Amino acid sequence: MLQAFFCDDAADQDGKLHILGVYNELLAEGFPARQERLLLCGVIEWRETDSGRQDFTVDLLDPDGHSVYTVEGHTEVNAVSRGRPPARSHLLLPLKNVVFPSAGRYRTRFCIGGSDCFGPDIYLTDASSF
Incomplete structure (x- = not known):
């Protein structure tokens, strides 16, 4: 399971993810902008069978579905005992x-363990249209 946000700032302290200023829109005076x-932060909740190094890729996709930015990384997942809450990873991706x-809807696509899922969208709006 994935929960993710674009935000102004975030910190991982004492096993808690502190998130400040969640947003989903940016205004631009012209394009390309x-x-x-940007800070993309989130939480991945792992399956009971997941442990060890987990590689991931995050792509920011333009309105036509083409990648305009890619982040590659990994996280270490500790095995948990049966009956315990699932392992979680906190992501802080600048x-x-x-x-x-161009203006429009940009999607985030996460590829984790060979599976794709989509995270938050961010909308780019032409400020001159106001």
Whole structure:
């Protein structure tokens, strides 16, 4: 299970994920638009059978479905005893100097353990249209 957000800031402290300023829209004066920094944070809840190194890839997809930014990484998953809550990984993924070619809906696609799932969308809006 995956829960993820774009946010202003986040911290992983004492096993808790603290998230500040969740958003799903950015305004741009023109396109292509460049955003110096985005933070994608989230929680992956693992299956009981998952343990060890887990590789993942996150793609930010433009409105046409093409990847405009990719993050590759991994996390270590500790085995849990039967009857205990599932293992969780907290993700704090800074995206730097992201270029958005056009206005529209951008999707995040996570590939974890060979399976794809979609995370949060972010909408790029042309500020001149207001």
